[in-house]
Amino acid sequence: MIETIYIEEAVRKHPRSELVCARFPHARLIICERYGEVFNRRAQSFRLQKRCPALILAEKRNNFVLPAPPGYGIGGERNYYFSHMLNCLYDCRYCFLQGMYRSAHYVLFVNFEDFMDAIRGVAQAESDKSIHFFSGYDCDSLALEPLTGFAKAFLPLFGELPNAVMELRTKSTQIRALMEMEPLANCVVAFSFTPDEVASALEHRAPGNRRRLDAMVKLQHAGWTIGLRFDPLIYREDYAEQYHHLFENLFARLDGERVHSVSFGGFRLPERFFQTLCEIYPEEKLFAGPLHAEGGIVSYRRVLENELCTFCRDELLKYIPPAKVFPCQT
Amino acid sequence: MLTHLIVALPEEAKPLVARFGLKRRMQDTAFTVYEKNALCLTVSGVGKTAAAAGVAYSHVVFGKQPGSIWLNVGTAGHASCELGCALLAHKITDADSGRRWYPPFTFTAPCASADLWTVARPEADYPNAGLYDMEAAGFYESATRFTTAELVQCIKIVSDNRSSPVARFGASQVYHRIEQQLPLIDDLIERLQELAACVEVPEPRLYRRCVERWHFSAHERIRLKRLLQRWDALTSGGAWLPGETSGCPQTGKDVLIWLRCQVDQLPVRLT
């Protein structure tokens, strides 16, 4: 439930702003000049704001599409990301957004059409290359679909761009908009998972694994291309057993042959973000574990990370050919 | 955690002092200050500069406690709002400089909210739809230097409007307006205290014992704190001190090395 909506003066009358506001007739509406004066302020508590985040309706003015970090990809020749939204409905304790942003408010950029123009431009500039666009970098792609209409608005564009692939990355079960559309061959609906016990300890407010899997199965049956993401891999003493069960459960219900891609990567965060997370949640067991900093990145010690990643890769290869498995190295 | 109340006028202070049983601190001469337990009240005087100075004074006098609550209580004008109506400020604009602040509401507010303009002189025309006061901008800018913005709020009771203009109200009305809204102010303070409790970081259980027993530099104390936080998280607060188990470290540095080894070996159970 949104109790407060900040709106940039410039998009006050934007049809998408009006639609969103109409869904929350009792919310207090506050006009601002630019979203940054609310969102980027110093002295904010991410932890407190997460209890009751406000929604900020804003206009994105530049940098609509950005190159994805090296090592981030699922087989495309070029990788880009774009963020129609900042922050997420869910509250995963390992999420880097908590370290990156000062505020937990949701920012929704309502000028979708400008993002679409930029995507079209990038895809058409290199029409001989396969270009991947990742949408779930700064948010969960589908969690707020009923509110934002993001997938519904963007997917038709990809129908016109045969060399482009869009990844929707999610832990959500908000698949109604997709189920009402014709499946698009160049859209990968990628679901993220950690083992059940890790998910219930760390992925607060996100749908449980069973419900995510139900949603995936429905999409796959309906003809959508799906992907699996195990990023971050989380270490526990019994990780082998936990991940073995997780993969077994997933592939018992999914058609592995028709899975587009599987990616994985050990838990890691830029050191600065990690320090912020420890300040926000000093009692969190995940951050108290055997992590170390190297080259500005906090991750598991190399031996442990290799052990974890190798084990998971080998397990995944029981179900999926190597060409579809992508280690994440960002 | 401490709750600081900042008011401009003695008449605004009186009902609050009576409600919370606050006692005047006679040692303070720069400002009139009251306190009782974890609640304090400073009468800053009129204007944003005075409000900012009152905040800074209270912060220092009460030991610069991080994570405190700051509440500006006062009267304000509004073009159309009924006299006596209480409103939280959701956007504060310094009318002189144009600077703006947006106090975040991470609790269910006990009353409605409005834009607020802080002006240098009493405003009789009420050109914008919102509250008019003379302190909030100075109060807010200053208080957010000392705590997180969610714990800094302004509540204003409407004392004048177009049909009952600013020139016509006196000290007794100010007292009366605040007094009428005391239950709501009380409720607001409780909600803010609940919020503050969520971000209060308890000192790691063994921290005091360690710093009493060994010497740590300021930087080492930070490292010690984090190691002990990790220890508490992974052992659910298991009791331990080096030397109580095996081999007693001699210096603070030794303790940190020893502790790091111990913590790194602890099993991680997320649940």
Ligand code: SF4
């Ligand atoms: S679902 Fe993704 S974006 Fe949302 S909180 Fe979890 S990790 Fe962050």
